[in-house]
Amino acid sequence: MTLxxxxxxxxxxxxxxxxxxxxxxxARIENDVQYRGRVVRTAxxxxxxxxxxxxxxxxxxxxxxxxxxxxxxxxx
Numbered sequence: 001m002t003l004x005x006x007x008x009x010x011x012x013x014x015x016x017x018x019x020x021x022x023x024x025x026x027a028r029i030e031n032d033v034q035y036r037g038r039v040v041r042t043a044x045x046x047x048x049x050x051x052x053x054x055x056x057x058x059x060x061x062x063x064x065x066x067x068x069x070x071x072x073x074x075x076x
Contacts, residue, residue, distance in 0.1 A: 008074075012069070012070050013069045013070065013071055016049055019039050019042050019049060019069075019071070021039055024071065024073075025039055025051060025069055027051070027070075036053065036054050037053040038051060039051055048061055048062065
């Protein structure tokens with residue numbers, strides 16, 4: 001039996017309140033990924049999300065007014 005192929009498509013997040021600690025996200029300008037990491041904290045009221053970058057572990061503050069935020073699905 002062959003399992004169906006599932007394509008993992010990132011989802012744009014317009015409401016930062018939908019993000020949870022540990023979610024995998026990308027911060028993009030236009031369609032170019034600037035940062036990729038895990039959510040550490042959110043402040044939806046002021047449009048900020050803090051992430052820990054996958055590459056190097058740096059902590060970044062990402063503003064929703066400067067970047068589009070995308071949730072990246074976990075692929076098992």
